[in-house]
Amino acid sequence: MSESREPRARVIPEATVARLAVYLRVLTGLADAGRASVSSGELASAAGVNPAGLRKDLSYLGPCGVRGVGYAVPALRERLARALGVEQSRSCVLVGMGNLGSALAGYAGFGTRGFSFVGLLDADPARVGDVVGGTAVRPVDDLEQVVAEHGVTIAVVTTPAPVAQSVCDRLVDAGVRSIVNFAPVALQVPAGVDVRQVDLSVELQVLAFLDQQKGVQVVGEQVVLP
Amino acid sequence: MSESREPRARVIPEATVARLAVYLRVLTGLADAGRASVSSGELASAAGVNPAGLRKDLSYLGPCGVRGVGYAVPALRERLARALGVEQSRSCVLVGMGNLGSALAGYAGFGTRGFSFVGLLDADPARVGDVVGGTAVRPVDDLEQVVAEHGVTIAVVTTPAPVAQSVCDRLVDAGVRSIVNFAPVALQVPAGVDVRQVDLSVELQVLAFLDQQKGVQVVGEQVVLP
DNA sequence: CGGACTTTGTTCCTGCGTTCACAAGCGGTT
DNA sequence: AACCGCTTGTGAACGCAGGAACAAAGTCCG
Structure with a gap:
């Protein structure tokens, strides 16, 4: 195991790690459904994130897609699992x-x-x-x-x-x-x-706050109660 | 109910709202213990955040502390509860x-x-x-x-x-x-x-990732396995 | 065999959140 | 009554995350 096996990405932001876990879950579902490849757009939609952000997240692991085609589901799944340390229980x-x-x-x-x-x-x-x-x-x-x-x-x-x-x-x-x-x-x-x-x-409290703010629409300087 | 009752802070960041909910919980505990006032340092320590950040968070509600003394526990608790909309069930x-x-x-x-x-x-x-x-x-x-x-x-x-x-x-x-x-x-x-x-x-997966990274210490260009 | 289309990987930029540091203000003390 | 120390509130800078736009690259089709 040489330490130069991974040529890129020394540090992965914590927010990215959290999203990688979501991608891994979606990919597992796709693999079970028999899908062979996915585009960043479809994967991003299923994960609830921006496609460009998803590609940036994945790029921390180095290039792992094929331009013009997309990502190979089993290979990407394997790569994410290794990066997140899921392989070892x-x-x-x-x-x-x-x-x-x-x-x-x-x-x-x-x-x-x-x-x-x-x-x-x-x-x-x-x-x-x-x-x-x-x-x-x-x-x-x-x-x-x-x-x-x-x-x-x-x-x-x-x-x-x-x-x-x-x-x-x-x-x-x-x-x-x-x-x-x-x-x-x-x-x-x-x-x-x-x-x-x-x-x-x-x-719940954050939601309640946003909810209560939604009820009050501020138009210019005037407060409109719907 | 005039709309100019609150002289400040039209918009509160979502991250701040989440922390305000934590402050409110800590303040309730302090009020039950009979405390009359708190400093930003003590409150921040109990909430697990930076003291300066706490003061900035509270400043979104307008000035609500006394310089040189701290914050009055019951008054601040009431103010947070109103801001978060906890008053109405x-x-x-x-x-x-x-x-x-x-x-x-x-x-x-x-x-x-x-x-x-x-x-x-x-x-x-x-x-x-x-x-x-x-x-x-x-x-x-x-x-x-x-x-x-x-x-x-x-x-x-x-x-x-x-x-x-x-x-x-x-x-x-x-x-x-x-x-x-x-x-x-x-x-x-x-x-x-x-x-x-x-x-x-x-x-759990984010924790596992950070945990696995903790096991590998990188000193300069050398990877040290503890 | 070449061109065009599709999709990735990257770069730039904008905006937000966080932290540091300092000025302002109030109570206690002499 | 004035000074001193303590704490708040705020302004500025730094770093980071997110989004858009562009270039690289591979495939499909004519």
Whole structure:
């Protein structure tokens, strides 16, 4: 494995990475449908983005299309999967088996994208032993042990807000370097640890704000109430 | 209600609106703890953002702090709530009562932020009649009726991917103008309708990508494998 | 075999978001 | 009453993402 195998694109913007994951999902659907090639326009439409932006995103991986024809679906799919690191299955732990945690653990879409939950943890003894998505729930005291056993580096936090920070601290101490946090608090982590905050009520509030603004049309200096 | 009541800030960037919702949540916690005032530094730390950025965000609402002192917690909370439109309760419908839909419908955090689910809809007759979060599940055929009854303009879609687009079309035809979509497809909507896409597996894949890049340190021209 | 059409890859440019840094203003203190 | 320190609010610069337009390249057809 020479380090000069990839001749381009040292750094890929985070916004582009997120879109690449979407492209990969669309391509998987096209491959299942038996499609051999796609144009940037069709792919962009299915992904909900601008065609030129899609081509720029893909160009970070180096040239991977054929001019005048389009992109070969299986080859592009393979290339995206390698770039995103989907080829190797990644072990994750999920802490907090409430409604949301159970929904995530039972979602089959993660397994097909290279993620496997090797540990489902909860503090409630009544939930320990339940089997969700083929994995048994273990007590949260096993956190460090599970992380060490499987070399876990990615964790999903779906605990109540008051305990999210302490769970996060334990995860980081155990060696986890990447966390998706659904609890509505901003986690404090040392440098080198990535946190992605997913806040469901914030999404709704942004929509409500845009919705309320839509109701008020400003024409010149005059406010028109429809 | 004169239109010159608010002397500033005609347009608020969407990124700022999302952060304002976070500030509002932090402020509510501080108010419950009995705090009377906060500095931008403390508030920014709790929200996980830059202090200067926080002050700029708040400045879109006009001056609302006291120099040398900080921000009055109750007053700022009230101001944010008004700006985000939390004062008036907003009626929403939720389509797709699977694991994720049930988790969202049962989440008490929405109710305290001005949202009430007036309709929970599902296509599965076995789920119809279940009571989640105090509301009974109704058949998806009632969609148009529920939207019209309550004047709903906001909808949450948690259906399986194959039916998300058709559900979306029905929602838009019924008058819904804002949609949060959890199904892993890009919804096609006419102009004037806002869609916020929440893709849980994309979040994980972005983390996995950053995680895999963290494993490779590039020093000068040399690649160092730890 | 050559030309024209189609589609990619790239470059430029515009606009937005974020960050830094400084001036303005208020409370506390002497 | 005046000074000093602290915090807000704002102005400017930087960097980045997004979009449009153009050039390169390959295929299909005459």
